[in-house]
Amino acid sequence: MKRRVARRLQAALATLALAAATGAVLSAPEATAATAGATGYATQNGGTTGGAGGQTVRATTGTAIHAALCGRATSSTPIIIEVEGTINHGNTSQVSGGSCSTAAGVIELKQISNVTIIGVGSGAVFDQLGIHIRAASNIVVQNVTVRNVKKSGSPTSNGGDAIGMESDVRNVWVDHVTLEASGGESEGFDGLFDMKDNTQYVTLSYSVLRNSGRGGLVGSSESDLSNGFITYHHNLYENIDSRAPLLRGGTAHIYNNHYVSLNESGINSRAGAHAKVDNNYFEDSKDVLGTFYTDAAGYWQVSGNIFDNVTWSSPGTDNNPAGPNPQSNTTVSIPYAYTLDAASCVPSVVSRTAGAGKG
Structure with missing residues (x-):
């Protein structure tokens, strides 16, 4: 298992963090590390710029994040919210206003647009507190850690999702x-x-x-097929039982990711989903690609992947693993430009660049 080496944030971001007084509202530059450079499907449908061009506000509590959203002139006024410190239930209250719809115990990005949330300074940790994006558009979340969000026990937040999106996002x-x-x-x-x-x-x-039973899903059920156009690239999935991701319908582009210790299954394409799976590195894992736990078939196009100590189960009524020699069963057209790293380089590239605190 590869060791992850911490990196400093980009010099410009650190300078901005030092310059911003806590709670102050500053004039933002036209482009910052948080608002420039979206990739993948987020570049389509008009693009994703978050709060670019808007004011910059510093927040050290969840309540301050909500207050920044509620203090805008309208629900679509651009804003960049710099977050530093630990955000938790004790400092995250509901705030009311005409430009927001917030709730206690969760960071609520609901019925709004043109927002960037970015961790700065010594970092931002959302501890047992999820980020909920609902009926919203043009949102950027960057350089934060979200950990140990629960749907049962105490405290609970966001239905147990670290980051969850729903309802016309x-x-x-x-x-x-x-x-x-x-x-x-x-x-x-x-x-x-x-x-x-x-x-x-x-x-x-x-x-x-990492360290979760469920990496993530696209579609809550076999009938929730209105989701799609998702890109996953240069991510590390480590010690995940399943859903890396689970795709129910829609189209996903999955490239240059490093998968380590997928314990039960990995990319689960089902219910008509189409996945383009390019130049990923799968390591010490089981059933990393296929249709699992259903007879509703999904599809995949594969190229350039490395399967290092991957085991495959036998096909069955509710399981259709793509291996041990994965072959494409569809073609997927990608509408944006992208550059692939060689799969052999992916563990090194991802360990240097993936995660909060790494530029």
């Missing part, structure tokens, strides 16, 4: 984040990165997802 870019749990459903946790109920044009890049 469009254009979200989640980048350089660390999402982690401390177990599976029996310990009270759910998904790390979930999308449902008509969520489209999302990219997850340069992020770490």
Whole structure:
């Protein structure tokens, strides 16, 4: 298992953090590390810029994040919210206003648009507190850690999802984040990165997802097929039981990710989903690609992947593993430009660049 070496944030981001007084509202530059450079499907449908061009506000509590959203002129006024410190239930209250719809115990990005949340300074940790994106568009979340969000036990937040999207969500870019749990459903946790109920044009890049029963899903059931156009690239999935991701319908582009210790299954394409799976490195894992736990078939196009100590189960009524010699059973057209790293380089590239605190 590769060791992850901590890196400093980009010099410009550190300078901005030092310059911003806590709670102050500053004039933001036209482009910052948080608002420039979306990739993948988040570049489509008009693109994803978050709060670019808006004011910059510093927040050290969840209540301050909500207050920044509620203090805008309208629900679509661009804003960049720099977050530093630990955000938890004790400092996250509901705030009311005409430009927001918030709730206690969760970071609520509901019925809003044009928002960036970025960790700065010594870092931002959302501890047992999820980020809920609902009926929202043009959202950027960058350089934060979200950990140990529970759906049962105490405290609970966001249905147990570290980051969850639902109800007509469009254009979200989640980048350089660390999402982690401390177990599976029996310990009270759910998904790390979930999308449902008509969520489209999302990219997850340069992020770490680890120590969870469920990595994430696209579609909450076999009938929730309105989601799609998701890109996953340069992410580390480590010690995940399943759903890396689970795709119910829709289209996903999955490239240059490093998968380590997928304990039960990995990319689960089902219910008509189409996945383009390019130049990933799968290591010490089981059933890393296929249709699992259903007879509703999904599809995949594969190229350039490395399967290092991967085991495969036998096909059955509810299991159709793609291996031991994965072959494409569909073709997927990708509408944006991208550059592939060689799969052999992926563990090194991802260990240097993925997760919160790494530029």
